[in-house]
Each structure stands twice: as structure tokens, then as C-alpha cells.
Amino acid sequence: xxxxxxxxxxxxxxxxxxxxxxxxxxxxxxxxxxxxxxxxxxxxxxxxxxxxxxxxxxxxxxxxxxxxxxxxxxxxxxxxxxxxxxxxxxxxxxxxxxxxxxxxxxxxxxxxxxxxxxxxxxxxxxxxxxxxxxxxxxxxxxxxxxxxxxxxxxxxxxxxxxxxxxxxxxxxxxxxxxxxxxxxxxxxxxxxxxxxxxxxxxxxxxxxxxxxxxxxxxxxxxxxxxxxxxxxxxxxxxxxxxxxxxxxxxxxxxxxxxxxxxxxxxxxxxxxxxxxxxxxxxxxxxxxxxxxxxxxxxxxxxxxxxxxxxxxxxxxxxxxxxxxxxxxxxxxxxxxxxxxxxxxxxxxxxxxxxxxxxxxxxxxxxxxxxxxxxxxxxxxxxxxxxxxxxxxxxxxxxxxxxxxxxxxxxxxxxxxxxxxxxxxxxxxxxxxxxxxxxxxxxxxxxxxxxxxxxxxxxxxxxxxxxxxxxxxxxxxxxxxxxxxxxxxxxxxxxxxxxxxxxxxxxxxxxxxxxxxxxxxxxxxxxxxxxxxxxxxxxxxxxxxxxxxxxxxxxxxxxxxxxxxxxxxxxxxxxxxxxxxxxxxxxxxxxxxxxxxxxxxxxxxxxxxxxxxxxxxxxxxxxxxxxxx
Amino acid sequence: xxxxxxxxxxxxxxxxxxxxxxxxxxxxxxxxxxxxxxxxxxxxxxxxxxxxxxxxxxxxxxxxxxxxxxxxxxxxxxxxxxxxxxxxxxxxxxxxxxxxxxxxxxxxxxxxxxxxxxxxxxxxxxxxxxxxxxxxxxxxxxxxxxxxxxxxxxxxxxxxxxxxxxxxxxxxxxxxxxxxxxxxxxxxxxxxxxxxxxxxxxxxxxxxxxxxxxxxxxxxxxxxxxxxxxxxxxxxxxxxxxxxxxxxxxxxxxxxxxxxxxxxxxxxxxxxxxxxxxxxxxxxxxxxxxxxxxxxxxxxxxxxxxxxxxxxx
Numbered sequence: 001x002x003x004x005x006x007x008x009x010x011x012x013x014x015x016x017x018x019x020x021x022x023x024x025x026x027x028x029x030x031x032x033x034x035x036x037x038x039x040x041x042x043x044x045x046x047x048x049x050x051x052x053x054x055x056x057x058x059x060x061x062x063x064x065x066x067x068x069x070x071x072x073x074x075x076x077x078x079x080x081x082x083x084x085x086x087x088x089x090x091x092x093x094x095x096x097x098x099x100x101x102x103x104x105x106x107x108x109x110x111x112x113x114x115x116x117x118x119x120x121x122x123x124x125x126x127x128x129x130x131x132x133x134x135x136x137x138x139x140x141x142x143x144x145x146x147x148x149x150x151x152x153x154x155x156x157x158x159x160x161x162x163x164x165x166x167x168x169x170x171x172x173x174x175x176x177x178x179x180x181x182x183x184x185x186x187x188x189x190x191x192x193x194x195x196x197x198x199x200x201x202x203x204x205x206x207x208x209x210x211x212x213x214x215x216x217x218x219x220x221x222x223x224x225x226x227x228x229x230x231x232x233x234x235x236x237x238x239x240x241x242x243x244x245x246x247x248x249x250x251x252x253x254x255x256x257x258x259x260x261x262x263x264x265x266x267x268x269x270x271x272x273x274x275x276x277x278x279x280x281x282x283x284x285x286x287x288x289x290x291x292x293x294x295x296x297x298x299x300x301x302x303x304x305x306x307x308x309x310x311x312x313x314x315x316x317x318x319x320x321x322x323x324x325x326x327x328x329x330x331x332x333x334x335x336x337x338x339x340x341x342x343x344x345x346x347x348x349x350x351x352x353x354x355x356x357x358x359x360x361x362x363x364x365x366x367x368x369x370x371x372x373x374x375x376x377x378x379x380x381x382x383x384x385x386x387x388x389x390x391x392x393x394x395x396x397x398x399x400x401x402x403x404x405x406x407x408x409x410x411x412x413x414x415x416x417x418x419x420x421x422x423x424x425x426x427x428x429x430x431x432x433x434x435x436x437x438x439x440x441x442x443x444x445x446x447x448x449x450x451x452x453x454x455x456x457x458x459x460x461x462x463x464x465x466x467x468x469x470x471x472x473x474x475x476x477x478x479x480x481x482x483x484x485x486x487x488x489x490x491x492x493x494x495x496x497x498x499x500x501x502x503x504x505x506x507x508x509x510x511x512x513x514x515x516x517x518x519x520x521x522x523x524x525x526x527x528x529x530x531x532x533x534x535x536x537x538x539x540x541x542x543x544x545x546x547x548x549x550x551x552x553x554x555x556x557x558x559x560x561x562x563x564x565x566x567x568x569x570x571x572x573x574x575x576x577x578x579x580x581x582x583x584x585x586x587x588x589x590x591x592x593x594x595x596x597x598x599x600x601x602x603x604x605x606x607x608x609x610x611x612x613x614x615x616x617x618x619x620x621x622x623x624x625x626x627x628x
Numbered sequence: 629x630x631x632x633x634x635x636x637x638x639x640x641x642x643x644x645x646x647x648x649x650x651x652x653x654x655x656x657x658x659x660x661x662x663x664x665x666x667x668x669x670x671x672x673x674x675x676x677x678x679x680x681x682x683x684x685x686x687x688x689x690x691x692x693x694x695x696x697x698x699x700x701x702x703x704x705x706x707x708x709x710x711x712x713x714x715x716x717x718x719x720x721x722x723x724x725x726x727x728x729x730x731x732x733x734x735x736x737x738x739x740x741x742x743x744x745x746x747x748x749x750x751x752x753x754x755x756x757x758x759x760x761x762x763x764x765x766x767x768x769x770x771x772x773x774x775x776x777x778x779x780x781x782x783x784x785x786x787x788x789x790x791x792x793x794x795x796x797x798x799x800x801x802x803x804x805x806x807x808x809x810x811x812x813x814x815x816x817x818x819x820x821x822x823x824x825x826x827x828x829x830x831x832x833x834x835x836x837x838x839x840x841x842x843x844x845x846x847x848x849x850x851x852x853x854x855x856x857x858x859x860x861x862x863x864x865x866x867x868x869x870x871x872x873x874x875x876x877x878x879x880x881x882x883x884x885x886x887x888x889x890x891x892x893x894x895x896x897x898x899x900x901x902x903x904x905x906x907x908x909x910x911x912x913x914x915x916x917x918x919x920x921x922x923x924x925x926x927x928x929x930x931x932x933x934x935x936x937x938x939x940x941x
Contacts, residue, residue: 355733357732358729358732358733362718362729366718366720438714438716439712439713439714439716440716440717440718441681442676442679442681442682442712443710443712443716443717445679445680445681446679446680446681446705446708446709446710446787447705447730447733447734448702448703448705448706448733448734449705449733450702624683626681626682626683627676627681627682628676628681628682
């Protein structure tokens with residue numbers, strides 16, 4: 001019995017992992033079994049079913065029926081509904097296929113996801129249609145003027161000869177084709193990788209936030225004109241380009257006038273009359289101040305019909321970098337450091353902190369080669385930016401500040417994520433653990449050195465290294481960006497440098513605290529290196545805050561106060577990170593997991609708390625630990 | 629009665645299920661004190677508890693009358709010097725920089741630090757290698773710089789952990805001479821080793837023998853000789869009569885020519901018996917002498933006795 005228990009003790013970690021795996025598998029399997037219980041309810045329409053009717057496989061035809069229940073279609077089921085009325089909703093998951101043919105009527109909603117396919121012809125849908133995740137939907141000759149279509153992620157939609165109330169587009173990919181259709185409101189909100197093509201259709205109001213990759217082609221009534229819109233933040237100019245056709249085109253000649261309105265106020269009039277190649281036109285609209293604005297283009301055709309297209313542009317306010325608060329902060333930090341040094345000196349004279357200074361100095365001297373390497377490494381993003389800007393400017397000419405922001409933010413995101421890990425581990429992981437392993441530490445503690453003095457001598461040296469490294473990184477980003485940008489953006493670039501420095505500090509301090517903690521607490525050097533990596537992987541929220549801050553808007557780089565305001569709008573990440581890890585499992589279990597929205601002060605508090613907590617824990621545990 | 633420099637009270641250290649040091653009571657009053665024991669006996673663990681690197685599971689250690697883990701730890705550390713078995717100081721530093729660093733830890737004034745470095749490097753015969761980085765030193769030189777760093781604060785007590793175990797005979801002798809010199813200068817030296825003749829060469833004032841973390845014996849070499857069995861040699865033409873007479877008292881008797889050799893701790897009693905036999909039988913005793921054991925014999929006998937459940941303090 002003793003032997004068995006000893007063996008169990010020896011293999012306790014693999015046994016624990018196995019148990020977790022088995023429990024996880026059981027939960028997963030259980031959730032699938034639950035779904036399978038619904039399968040036997042197919043084609044029984046005589047009485048209402050509590051959980052709806054589920055089709056999981058086979059080709060099912062529902063013809064001349066009135067179905068009161070919800071219909072759930074999933075897996076490989078292929079369902080056709082002909083001349084029928086559905087009083088419930090239709091839900092389609094996991095490659096489910098539904099063909100509604102001829103004069104059918106769905107009184108409620110259609111919800112589809114996960115590679116499902118929907119083809120609707122000459123039918124009506126009373127509620128809304130929701131398409132997600134690689135689904136494919138085609139509406140052909142469907143007159144549903146009150147229906148709203150929601151398109152998410154990589155859903156593909158074709159509307160042909162149909163009419164809708166609203167089409168709302170979100171997500172990262174997918175294509176929408178609108179052909180010979182009429183829609184009251186089209187709202188395009190997804191990423192530019194999601195494309196929309198409008199051909200010979202009538203859209204009363206288009207709200208397009210994803211310019212310029214949507215294309216409008218074909219004979220088109222002048223209800224919408226949003227094509228190739230771009231704006232520059234610093235210059236606050238909207239470049240409008242559009243293509244238009246008169247309704248009665250006579251011999252290729254167009255007799256048309258365009259009126260431009262900014263915030264419902266007349267702005268300009270353009271005579272668009274001419275032959276075909278003059279139908280396209282462009283105009284620059286100057287936005288007077290940041291905030292939400294609408295720009296309308298009214299097209300007046302040869303018959304005097306007026307068609308209005310409106311776009312809404314929200315220009316984020318990027319106030320200039322606030323140097324005064326920045327310098328006040330720097331002065332306060334410098335004051336705190338000076339005050340601390342004076343206080344420590346005084347205490348030293350009374351016999352306290354006697355070794356902190358010596359250890360700090362020795363650590364810095366010992367780490368000078370490492371610091372030099374880190375400083376040289378920090379030139380990397382600058383070099384990448386330099387060559388990127390060089391190539392871009394040679395191809396497209398000058399770069400607007402938005403483009404500069406995008407590129408810098410992308411490189412900084414990657415840099416901080418990986419550099420933070422490399423920096424903290426290379427600097428901190430072996431610092432205490434190696435000294436413990438080779439016996440230096442036990443020898444060192446035979447001197448009049450308090451343990452916390454030893455630890456904090458090192459920690460202070462790391463902090464100085466972080467500051468020096470981040471100064472180098474900031475300079476690198478500034479120098480890498482400044483050579484190929486318009487001089488009007490120099491102030492912005494310098495601001496970016498300032499914020500990169502601050503972001504670096506906020507990022508590296510907690511990471512280094514975790515690494516120092518691990519180096520101090522664990523007796524094996526391998527653990528000191530390995531555990532922080534595991535922690536960073538298992539708790540990506542710690543490091544995902546900062547890269548997520550560096551998203552395309554880059555608001556944090558332009559204003560000290562705006563940075564703190566916008567910080568709170570950053571989610572922990574619904575793509576990766578903590579939510580990404582647990583979100584999908586939550587979905588399997590039917591638990592809705594919502595990404596967190598943190599306030600700026602919360603993020604700062606979390607980062608500072610992590611730093612203080614790990615440094616304090618390291619100090620407390622180290623104080624009472626046996627040093628072999 | 630001198631105040632003890634080091635005194636342990638029921639010192640015990642457990643590493644999970646392993647008892648490394650078991651209820652150890654030592655008392656060091658000065659001079660050279662050797663802590664002897666085979667590998668794994670608990671010598672290094674004891675020393676690391678002495679310098680405050682390991683915390684005792686039970687019991688306590690007093691240095692200069694103060695608990696090493698009490699409020700006077702820093703004051704104690706200012707009065708001791710420690711040399712570990714494997715010198716792993718800042719190997720990338722030169723000897724001079726290492727000693728300067730140690731000086732800064734002791735908050736020594738710069739001029740005093742420089743003077744002290746010169747003196748110490750001369751003492752350990754490393755003046756010529758002062759600007760060489762320690763990593764390039766030989767094993768003997770590393771141990772000597774180890775002693776120099778331990779002496780930087782002019783400590784009253786030197787704690788040395790098997791410092792000669794990796795040295796060649798020349799290196800060992802240098803260290804031994806150095807320690808004898810330091811003893812003359814009034815330092816107390818606590819040294820652990822399993823190389824026993826060194827302790828004898830150092831003229832250790834006291835030794836303690838430990839095994840499995842337990843104290844087997846403690847005292848001066850003479851005291852231990854007294855306590856352990858002594859060798860008695862009787863040379864006589866009729867020694868067989870003596871053998872018969874002594875067989876009831878001593879079991880371990882060997883004959884070599886005219887000689888009887890007895891290993892016993894009862895030499896006084898044996899003399900009485902031998903004298904009686906000689907008088908009663910009128911036998912001439914050519915020689916009767918007792919000899920002491922050398923330290924190695926003491927050590928081996930002490931371990932044997934411990935295994936037989938004999939002497940355990």
C-alpha cells in the first residue's frame with residue numbers, strides 16, 4: 001500500500017492532468033449527447049414540441065404544411081420547405097442546409113451559423129435574418145420590406161431582386177452582393193476585408209464606416225454615393241469620390257447636378273453634366289472640428305428628382321500631446337526618486353539599507369553587457385519602421401498620420417508582446433535562482449546583508465534597466481518614423497515616442513515583478529525560467545492589455561488624458577487572450593461569457609497592483625526561505 | 629570559563645523526510661575547532677544554519693551569545709567571515725574588485741578598504757594576481773581569495789566549510805599554514821572537513837565528530853583519546869601468562885613475537901592486573917606502554933562505536 005501511495009505521489013502531476021482531461025472530455029461529450037436527444041422529433045407537426053423540431057441528417061421536405069414550432073437544422077441535414085407557413089423561427093448550425101422554395105412564409109426569425117446554407121426564393125420572412133460564421137445566404141425575389149438582415153464575421157450574402165428594411169454588416173470577412181434590390185438602410189461596420197458590391201440597386205441611406213473597399217457599380221440611382229472616401233486626421237479633410245448615372249441616360253449624356261451638404265448645411269454645388277466618363281466626380285470637404293459629422297450628396301437628375309446620400313463620419317479628437325502634464329509627471333517621478341535616495345542615504349548613516357546601494361551598483365555593472373544588447377535590440381523596430389516608411393513613400397508618396405499610426409501600432413504591439421517576455425526573463429529569471437543554485441547567495445548572506453536589501457538592490461537595478469531600455473525603444477521608434485514623414489507630423493511622432501515610453505514602463509514592470517517573484521521563490525533554475533512563461537501563456541490578459549492598446553486608432557499616443565480615457569474602451573480581447581481561451585468552452589456548455597470592459601484607472605490599478613503584489617510576495621517569501 | 633563563540637542548542641534541520649541535523653549541541657570557545665564527519669553527515673547544513681542561510685527546524689544557534697536569527701543578525705555578520713566549499717563569488721570580477729565590493733558592503737572607508745586589500749592579498753599571496761579575474765584562478769588561489777574576502781572585515785570568527793577538499797597537497801599545506809597563522813592572530817576558526825590529518829596538522833584545539841546529523845563525540849584530541857580505547861603493548865618473554873590473565877578483561881588481544889597488543893580503554897586496570905601477574909609469577913616485563921590513537925583512528929573508532937550504539941552525545 002505504501003509503495004502504491006508513493007508511486008501516486010511521484011506521478012501526482014501527470015495524474016492530475018489526466019483527471020482534468022477526463023473531466024473535460026466528459027463535459028464535452030455530455031453536451032453533445034444532450035443535442036442528440038433531440039433528433040427523433042423530425043417531421044411531427046401535429047402537436048407543438050417543447051424544444052422545437054430538430055433535423056440532424058438526411059434530406060427533408062416540408063411541403064404544404066403549417067409548422068407551429070421552431071425548426072433547428074444542423075450537421076448534414078438538408079431541408080426544403082415548399083408552400084408552407086412556419087410560425088416559429090429557424091435555427092441553422094453546423095453545416096445545416098435550408099432551401100425555402102416558392103411562396104413560403106416564415107413569420108419569425110432565421111438564425112444561421114457555422115457553414116450553414118440558406119436559399120430563399122419568392123418567400124417572406126417576418127422577423128430578422130442573422131448570418132454568422134462562414135454561412136451563405138441568398139434571397140431571390142423576396143419582398144420583405146420590414147426584414148432586417150444582420151451579417152457577422154465571414155458570412156456571405158447575395159440579395160437579388162429583393163427588398164429589405166435594413167442590412168447591418170459587421171465582422172472581419174465575407175462578401176455582400178446587392179443586385180437589383182432595394183434597401184432602406186445599409187450600414188457597413190465591419191473591417192475593410194469584408195467587401196460589399198452594390199449593382200443597380202436603390203439604397204435610400206448608406207452608412208459606410210469601412211471605406212474605401214466597398215464598390216458600387218452598374219446603373220445606379222443616386223440614392224448612395226460613397227466610394228473612395230478617405231480622410232486625414234491632422235488635415236481634417238474628407239476626399240469624396242463618386243460615380244453616378246442619370247435615370248434617363250440619353251445617348252450617353254448626363255444632365256445632373258450635385259449638391260454637397262455638411263452637417264445639413266449647404267457646402268458646395270458641382271455640375272456633373274457631361275458624357276459617361278464625366279459621371280464620376282470628386283470633391284474635398286474640410287471638416288471644421290472633430291466629432292460626428294454627416295456629409296450628404298444630393299443628386300438632381302435631368303427630371304428634377306433629388307436623391308440624397310449621406311455618410312456619417314466620426315472624427316476622433318486627437319488633441320496635441322500635453323507636454324506640461326507629461327513634464328509634471330516626469331518631475332514628480334524624478335522628485336520621488338531623489339527623495340528616496342536622500343531618505344535611503346540618511347537611513348544608511350544609521351545602519352539601514354547599507355547594502356542596497358552596493359548591490360544595485362554591482363548588478364548594474366554586471367548587467368551592462370545585457371543592457372547593451374537590449375539597447376541594440378531596441379533598434380530593431382526603428383529599423384523596420386525606417387525601411388517600411390521608405391518603401392511606402394516611394395510607392396505612394398507621403399503618408400498621412402493615420403497610416404503612420406497604424407504601422408507604428410502594429411510594430412509596437414508585436415514588439416512589446418515578445419520583447420516584454422524576452423526582456424523580463426533574460427534580465428530577471430536567473431538573477432536570484434542562479435545565485436541560489438551555485439551557492440553564491442548563501443555565501444553572500446554571511447555578510448551583513450539583509451535578504452530584502454539584496455532583492456531590492458536587484459529590483460532597483462532592473463527598474464533602471466527598464467527605463468534605459470524603454471528610452472532606447474522610444475528613440476528607436478521616433479527615429480525610425482521621422483525620416484520619411486511630412487514635417488507637419490513631427491510633433492505627433494514625438495508624442496508617439498513619449499507614449500511608447502510610458503506604455504513600456506506599464507508593460508514591463510509587472511512582467512519583471514512576476515519573473516523576479518518566480519526567480520526568488522523557486523529553488524530550481526528551470527522553474528524560474530519556465531513558470532513565468534507558463535504564467536504569461538495561462539494569463540494572457542496580463543500582457544494582452546498593452547498590445548490591445550496599440551490598436552489602429554492609436555488614441556493613447558496622442559494625448560495623455562485621452563490615453564486614460566480610451567484605455568477603458570479596450571477589451572481584454574475577444575479574439576485571443578483569456579476570453580478567447582474560455583469563450584469557446586463556455587459556448588459548448590451554454591454559458592455566455594462576455595469580454596470585460598475595463599476602465600482606464602482599473603487597468604492602471606491592475607498593473608500597479610500586480611507589480612506591488614509580486615514584488616512584495618517575493619520579498620516576504622524570500623525573507624523566510626532556506627537558501628541552500 | 630570563556631564565553632562560547634558558537635553554541636548550538638538542540639539544533640535540528642529536516643529536509644522533508646530527511647533529518648540532516650539531529651539535536652546537535654556544540655560549543656566553541658576559541659582556537660581551531662574541527663567539525664568532522666563523513667560525506668552527508670550534516671556538516672555543511674550545520675554551517676549554513678550558523679551563517680543564517682538555512683533556518684533550523686528546531687533548536688537555535690548562538691554566535692557571540694546572540695541568536696543568529698534574532699534581532700542582532702547584522703551585528704553577528706559583521707564579526708564573522710565565511711568561506712564556502714566551492715568558491716562561487718563574483719567570478720567575473722578581479723580579486724581587487726571583489727574585495728572592494730565586500731568593503732562597500734561593510735561600509736568601510738575607501739582608504740581603509742585599499743589598505744586592507746593590500747594586506748590581505750599579501751597574506752594570501754595573491755598580490756601579483758590582484759588584477760586577474762577570479763574565474764581564471766586555480767582552485768588553490770580561489771580558496772585563498774575566499775579566505776581573503778572572509779577576512780576583509782577582520783572577523784573574530786572564521787567559518788570554513790571543507791575548504792581544502794578540492795586542493796592538491798601543496799595548496800592544502802598553504803591553507804593550513806595560513807589558518808595556523810590566523811589562529812596565532814587570535815581568530816577563532818570553525819572548520820568542517822572529512823580530511824582528518826589536516827585537523828591534526830592544524831593543531832586543532834577541539835574537534836566534534838558527527839554522523840547522520842548527530843554528535844558522536846566532542847572535545848580535544850587528548851580528551852577523545854582518553855575516552856576511546858587506547859593501545860596497550862606488553863613485551864615479555866612469558867606473555868602467554870599475561871594473555872590468560874587478561875582474557876577475562878580484554879577480548880581484543882593479539883600476539884606479535886614477544887609482544888602482546890591490546891586495544892582497550894581500560895589501560896589503568898590492565899596495568900594493575902599485569903603488575904599482579906608479574907609479582908605473583910615473578911615474570912620480567914621488558915616493556916609496558918600505552919599509545920594514543922591518531923585522529924583517523926579516533927574518527928573510525930567513533931563511527932564504529934556509534935554503529936554499535938556506543939558513544940552518542
